Amino acid sequence: xxxxxxxxxxxxxxxxxxxxxxxxxxxxxxxxxxxxxxxxxxxxxxxxxxxxxxxxxxxxxxxxxxxxxxxxxxxxxxxxxxxxxxxxxxxxxxxxxxxxxxxxxxxxxxxxxxxxxxxxxxxxxxxxxxxxxxxxxxxxxxxxxxxxxxxxxxxxxxxxxxxxxxxxxxxxxxxxxxxxxxxxxxxxxxxxxxxxxxxxxxxxxxxxxxxxxxxxxxxxxxxxxxxxxxxxxxxxxxxxxxxxxxxxxxxxxxxxxxxxxxxxxxxxxxxxxxxxxxxxxxxxxxxxxxxxxxxxxxxxxxxxxxxxxxxxxxxxxxxxxxxxxxxxxxxxxxxxxxxxxxxxxxxxxxxxxxxxxxxxxxxxxxxxxxxxxxxxxxxxxxxxxxxxxxxxxxxxxxxxxxxxxxxxxxxxxxxxxxxxxxxxxxxxxxxxxxxxxxxxxxxxxxxxxxxxxxxxxxxxxx
Ligand SMILES: [Zn+2]
Numbered sequence: 001x002x003x004x005x006x007x008x009x010x011x012x013x014x015x016x017x018x019x020x021x022x023x024x025x026x027x028x029x030x031x032x033x034x035x036x037x038x039x040x041x042x043x044x045x046x047x048x049x050x051x052x053x054x055x056x057x058x059x060x061x062x063x064x065x066x067x068x069x070x071x072x073x074x075x076x077x078x079x080x081x082x083x084x085x086x087x088x089x090x091x092x093x094x095x096x097x098x099x100x101x102x103x104x105x106x107x108x109x110x111x112x113x114x115x116x117x118x119x120x121x122x123x124x125x126x127x128x129x130x131x132x133x134x135x136x137x138x139x140x141x142x143x144x145x146x147x148x149x150x151x152x153x154x155x156x157x158x159x160x161x162x163x164x165x166x167x168x169x170x171x172x173x174x175x176x177x178x179x180x181x182x183x184x185x186x187x188x189x190x191x192x193x194x195x196x197x198x199x200x201x202x203x204x205x206x207x208x209x210x211x212x213x214x215x216x217x218x219x220x221x222x223x224x225x226x227x228x229x230x231x232x233x234x235x236x237x238x239x240x241x242x243x244x245x246x247x248x249x250x251x252x253x254x255x256x257x258x259x260x261x262x263x264x265x266x267x268x269x270x271x272x273x274x275x276x277x278x279x280x281x282x283x284x285x286x287x288x289x290x291x292x293x294x295x296x297x298x299x300x301x302x303x304x305x306x307x308x309x310x311x312x313x314x315x316x317x318x319x320x321x322x323x324x325x326x327x328x329x330x331x332x333x334x335x336x337x338x339x340x341x342x343x344x345x346x347x348x349x350x351x352x353x354x355x356x357x358x359x360x361x362x363x364x365x366x367x368x369x370x371x372x373x374x375x376x377x378x379x380x381x382x383x384x385x386x387x388x389x390x391x392x393x394x395x396x397x398x399x400x401x402x403x404x405x406x407x408x409x410x411x412x413x414x415x416x417x418x419x420x421x422x423x424x425x426x427x428x429x430x431x432x433x434x435x436x437x438x439x440x441x442x443x444x445x446x447x448x449x450x451x452x453x454x455x456x457x458x459x460x461x462x
Contacts, residue, residue, distance in 0.1 A: 036194035041139075041177040045185040048263075048307055049240035050091055050129060055188040058129050059235035060089035063227040067115040070156035072205070074104050074111015077219070083113060086225045091238060094309035095133050095184070101223050103136065104208060107216035112164075113206045116155050117227060120147065120202045124230040126191045128175070128206075128222065133184040133309070135218040139177045140209045143191055144169035145201035155203045169205050172198060178211060187220075197230050244268065248276065250284055256300045257283070264305035264327035270334050278339050279303070279346070282383060286343075286350045289378065292432035297350045303342070305330065316341045318348035343383045347375035353435055366434040369402075373409030374431060380407060381414045390414070402456040415459045420448035 042052040050057045069083035076082050079098035092100035104111045123145075130139050146153060150168025159167060177187045191198065204227065212218035228235050245260040257279055261268045279301075287297040298321035308328035311317075315329040315337075323345040330338045351374065353366055380390035390407035392400060402412035417426050426447050433439045444452040 037173050037198070038192050038194060039173050039175050040190040040192070041175070042188050043137075043177065043179060043181065043185050044188075045310075047240065048091070048094070048310070049238070050131075050186050050188065051240070052186075052188050055127060055190050056235075057237040057240075058089065058091060058127070058224040059226045059228060059237055061232075061236045062089075063117045063121055063123075063229055064115065064225050065089055067117050067227070068156075070114045070116075072112045072114045072156055072158040073160060074208075075108050076111075077103050077105045085223055086113070086115075089224070089238065091129070092131055092221075092223050094307060095131050095186075096221075096309055098221075101130075101132075101221040103221050104219040106219070108219070110208045110210050110219065112158055113208065113222075113225075114155055114158075115204045115206075115225070115227070117202050117204070120200055121227070122200045122230040123198045123227055124192065124196060124232075125226075125228045126172075126198065126204065127224075127226040127228065128189045129186070129224040129226075130177075130188075130220045130222050131186045132221040133312075135183045135212045135215050136221045137183050137185055137187050138179070138211045139175055139187055139189050139220050139222070140211050141175050141220075142207040142209075143172045143175060144205035144207065145172050145199060146170060146203040146205070147200070148202050158205075164205055164207065169203075170199075170201075183211065246272070248280070250280060254299060255283055255287075258300075258302045260302065260304040262305070263307050264325075264330065267305065267327070267330060267334065274334070275303075275339060275342060278342060282343050283346050283350075286347055286378060289427060290347075290350050290374075290431045290435075291428060292435050295352070295432075295435065297352065301346070301349055316345050318345040321349055323349065340379045340384050340387070340389070344375040344379045347378050351375070351431065351435060354437065366437070366439045367403065369405040369409040370430070370434050370439060372405045373413050374427070374434070376406045376410035377413040377417075377427070380410050397460055397462065400460065402452075402459055412456070412459050415462065416444075416448060416455055419458075420450065420455070 040055060042055050044050070044052050064087040067087055069086055071083065077098065080101060080103045081099045083102055085100055085102045090100070102113070126143060128139055130137055144164050146155070146169045148155065153168040158164065165171060173191045175189045175191065177189050206225065208220060210218045211220060241262060243260060243262045244265060245258055245262065247256065247258045249256050259271055259276070261271055283301060300321055302322045304322060304324050305327040306324045308326050311324065311326040315326045317324055323342065325342070333341070351371070353371060376390060380387070390410045392408070392411050400408050403409060429447055430443065433443050441452045444450065444455055448455060
């Protein structure tokens with residue numbers, strides 16, 4: 001009965017490491033191909049809206065949107081939506097969305113995609129976008145172009161026995177956005193020419209190569225290929241929705257809260273009517289429960305819904321004064337676990353444990369079962385005791401370990417408080433010791449007159 005909770009919050013607040021990065025990968029001049037062709041590549045995980053430092057977001061009025069596309073070599077993956085993804089001017093909803101991407105079949109070794117722009121066009125840049133959490137994010141391809149004047153030229157068929165060059169295609173650039181930083185995230189590549197023009201062509205060919213040698217799945221999730229005409233000065237770009245958030249304060253003005261619902265606009269009403277009252281009531285209560293000398297709890301707390309894919313399966317986590325909420329999970333759990341999970345995370349904000357950073361001669365990191373047991377105790381036994389979410393049957397108790405974390409440890413803490421805490425100070429003292437890096441298992445003897453082992457065996461046999 002406890003298995004869900006340990007998968008719910010596997011990271012405590014202090015263990016979370018920021019994964020946001022935005023990097024310029026490379027600026028490669030490709031002198032062997034054409035003297036002035038230049039390839040820019042960038043990688044970003046800033047948001048779902050393809051925010052790079054230099055390369056702009058996908059265009060919504062480029063020539064690729066009216067182009068005809070064909071797979072001229074290789075086989076697309078059955079889960080891929082195929083070439084319509086490349087010219088629809090839309091970006092995927094999540095980082096792993098096969099039905100919004102064009103990619104080749106696992107183990108197929110790649111293939112070629114061709115575009116017919118419908119007429120000869122002077123092209124200033126070709127920009128390619130991709131997004132995936134792992135080896136399907138980077139791009140590795142060779143770009144060709146053709147006027148169609150070559151004898152016997154057929155744009156939508158490629159003879160496998162001869163090179164594209166032998167079939168009327170001109171090699172324009174080699175693109176490789178791979179980096180040592182890790183593959184996942186959003187990638188963009190931009191092929192330009194210092195003269196301002198890549199040339200005047202009607203047909204384009206993208207020869208896609210796998211991004212890893214020993215990974216049959218390493219085929220790029222291509223979501224958009226833009227052909228920007230030289231005559232267009234300012235292509236229209238996809239627009240990221242404006243941030244939607246609302247702010248409110250505790251009645252005494254001591255605490256300020258912001259809830260950012262941009263990634264879950266469908267939860268805006270629920271957040272206002274159901275979640276906000278829980279925050280208003282419980283954040284100050286948690287602060288009052290967990291004081292320690294010289295400590296001031298964060299007075300500004302931000303709650304931010306995040307796209308599910310960005311949360312890597314985690315429902316919620318706290319980092320400093322910011323609580324991230326998995327939009328998909330919150331939607332599913334809004335009438336069940338969602339509010340309680342927020343209470344749990346607010347406890348992490350108030351705990352403000354420094355974790356391993358504070359470890360020194362006498363500063364041990366607080367064990368995980370205390371870090372997670374206290375939030376689950378406050379959640380299950382003080383906030384929502386009626387749910388009985390951390391109650392254990394006699395049989396479960398006899399097999400339980402008090403330091404199993406989350407609900408089991410919450411149950412243990414509840415029992416110790418009910419049976420060995422006549423002055424009602426144990427929780428405060430336990431938290432203060434953990435926050436100050438002085439927690440050790442001897443604290444149970446100090447607080448209750450019994451050792452941790454004695455308490456644990458009494459708890460099991462109650
Ligand atoms: Zn937690």
